[in-house]
Amino acid sequence: MTWTVLLLACAGCYLLKLAGMAVPARLLDHPVVERVADRIPVALLAALVAVQVFAAGTTLVVDARLAALGFAVVALLLRAPFLVVVFGAALVAALLRLA
Amino acid sequence: MATAADDGLSWPRERSRIVRDSLGVGVATGAYGVSFGAVGVAAGLSVAQTCALSLLMFTGASQFALAGVVAAGGAPMSAAATALLLGTRNTLYGLRMAPLLGWTGWRRVAAAQILIDESTAMGVTRDSRRAARVGFLTTGVSIFVLWNAATLVGALAGASLGDPRTYGLDAAVGAAFLALLWPRLHDPANRVVAVAAAGVALGLVPLTPAGVPVLAAGGVALLAGALSRRPDATEIPEPPEPREGTP
Numbered sequence: 001m002t003w004t005v006l007l008l009a010c011a012g013c014y015l016l017k018l019a020g021m022a023v024p025a026r027l028l029d030h031p032v033v034e035r036v037a038d039r040i041p042v043a044l045l046a047a048l049v050a051v052q053v054f055a056a057g058t059t060l061v062v063d064a065r066l067a068a069l070g071f072a073v074v075a076l077l078l079r080a081p082f083l084v085v086v087f088g089a090a091l092v093a094a095l096l097r098l099a
Numbered sequence: 100m101a102t103a104a105d106d107g108l109s110w111p112r113e114r115s116r117i118v119r120d121s122l123g124v125g126v127a128t129g130a131y132g133v134s135f136g137a138v139g140v141a142a143g144l145s146v147a148q149t150c151a152l153s154l155l156m157f158t159g160a161s162q163f164a165l166a167g168v169v170a171a172g173g174a175p176m177s178a179a180a181t182a183l184l185l186g187t188r189n190t191l192y193g194l195r196m197a198p199l200l201g202w203t204g205w206r207r208v209a210a211a212q213i214l215i216d217e218s219t220a221m222g223v224t225r226d227s228r229r230a231a232r233v234g235f236l237t238t239g240v241s242i243f244v245l246w247n248a249a250t251l252v253g254a255l256a257g258a259s260l261g262d263p264r265t266y267g268l269d270a271a272v273g274a275a276f277l278a279l280l281w282p283r284l285h286d287p288a289n290r291v292v293a294v295a296a297a298g299v300a301l302g303l304v305p306l307t308p309a310g311v312p313v314l315a316a317g318g319v320a321l322l323a324g325a326l327s328r329r330p331d332a333t334e335i336p337e338p339p340e341p342r343e344g345t346p
Contacts, residue, residue, distance in 0.1 A: 001144055001165075001175050009165060009179035010155035013186040017158075018211040020193015021202075029194060036324030037191050039292050040317060041160060044185055045280035046293035047300035047316030048167050052273035055171060055304045055312075068270035069277065076281050081127070086134045089274030093267030 064096040114233055121221050121237035128217050129245020135162055136253020138272055141263030142170035146254045153250035157243060158215055160279050161185040164313075167272050173310025181310070184317050192219040199223065199231040213239025292323045 053065045068089035075085045108116070132153060139149030144166060152162045161182035168178035193214055199222065202210055213236075222235030260266055283289050296316035303312035 001148060001169050001178065003148070005175040005179050006148055006151065006165075007155070009161075009182050010152065012179070012183045013156045013158055013161055013189070014212060016183065016186045017189045017193055017214040018208065020190035021197045021207050021211045021214065023194075032325055034191065035327055036321055037187050039289070039320035039323045040184055041188055042280065042283050042289045042292045043296035043316050043320035043323070044164065044181060044313060045160065045276050045283075046296040047313045048164055048181075048276040049273050049280065050297035050300050051171060051304060051312055052167055052269075052276060054301060055309070057172060057309070058305050058307075060301060060304055064267070065270040065273060068267060069273050072274035072277050076278060082131045082275075082278050083134060085278045086131070086271045086275045090267035090271035093270030094265065095267075097264070097267070 064093040067096055068093040110229070113230065117221075117225070117230060117233045118237050121234050122241055124217050124221055124238050125241025125245060129242045130249055132246035132249030133253035133256075134271065134275060135159065135166070135246075136250040136255070137257035137260075137263075137268055138163065138170075138253075138275065139166045139250070140254045140257035141268040142166040142272075144169060146251075146258050149254040150247070150251055153247045156182065156186075157212060157246070158186055158189060159246075163272070163275055163279070167276065168310045168313060170269065170272065171309045173313075174308065177308075177310025177314055181313050181317075184314070188216075189214050192216075192223075195219065195223055196231075196235065199225070199228065200235060201228055210235070210239075213243055215239065215242070217242060288323070288327060292319060295319045295323075 049069070053069050054060045054062070056063075071092040072085050072089045075088055080088070135153065136149055139152065139162070140146060144152075149166075152165065156162050156165075164185050165178045165182040168181050169175070193211065196214065196219055197207070200207075200210060218235045218239035221238040222231045225231040225234055257263065257268070260268075263269060280293065284293065296319040299319055300312040300316040303315055307315070
């Protein structure tokens with residue numbers, strides 16, 4: 001990751017925030033814009049979960065990461081705190097790799 | 100969340116209650132900057148880059164996404180594009196918050212940096228401008244300070260650990276994304292979008308360079324948003340319980 005791309009991404013994310021605060025609401029307040037924007041985080045986060053768990057380069061594999069995700073699901077169902085979900089999942093994967 | 104009008108609280112008492120609630124959310128959210136710090140370094144970013152993201156990007160899902168795509172070997176531009184797409188929801192929060200906060204000039208320019216899920220949630224529910232400002236500012240500033248401090252701690256710890264796979268940190272990234280996604284899955288339509296997006300992404304993994312599958316899944320959001328006719332209001336996140344959401 002180069003600094004240039006990283007800083008551009010940071011600037012872009014800031015401008016997205018500022019745009020919401022500064023642009024007259026009617027310019028973006030269109031129902032379709034809102035619905036698309038509502039679904040974007042859902043689609044991207046779901047895709048990121050899938051790719052993080054199953055992808056190894058350009059192949060799909062099942063390994064310790066899937067068990068870690070299973071732990072995360074159970075932890076979230078039990079309303080565990082975020083840090084327990086994340087580091088608990090790491091621990092599960094680490095222990096499986098030791099075995 | 101009770102308002103002053105509900106139970107006749109005086110403003111000083113209402114203000115101290117908002118500050119207390121907001122600090123609670125701030126501490127809980129800020130603390131898991133530790134996980135971003137560790138994940139960022141595990142993805143191959145330097146400690147300085149990881150900290151720069153928390154300082155300058157300061158919107159957790161985008162930060163995790165950028166690190167995630169980099170870790171998967173995606174091109175830097177794909178990583179940046181994914182982060183930007185996830186950042187678009189902050190624009191909608193801004194549309195809601197700007198008239199409530201009523202700030203102009205440098206105050207608005209500064210406030211934009213702390214415009215995130217939690218500060219919006221803790222500000223948007225108030226019934227007066229001063230209450231909205233206190234909730235937004237207290238939550239946003241406390242998360243900003245703690246998130247950055249925690250990122251540094253996590254990044255330094257991550258950098259001293261050696262191979263992140265030994266500690267399962269690569270597996271922690273998927274769990275982090277799932278935790279960010281979880282509160283949005285209450286909505287049945289979102290569950291359909293999530294499954295479709297995950298399916299599209301997995302289908303593309305063998306066919307495209309890393310980073311592309313996730314971006315392509317964004318197309319599912321485009322399709323779902325354009326085709327669904329339900330006139331739902333923009334989803335402002337619930338005032339988080341301590342465990343939910345990130346900046």
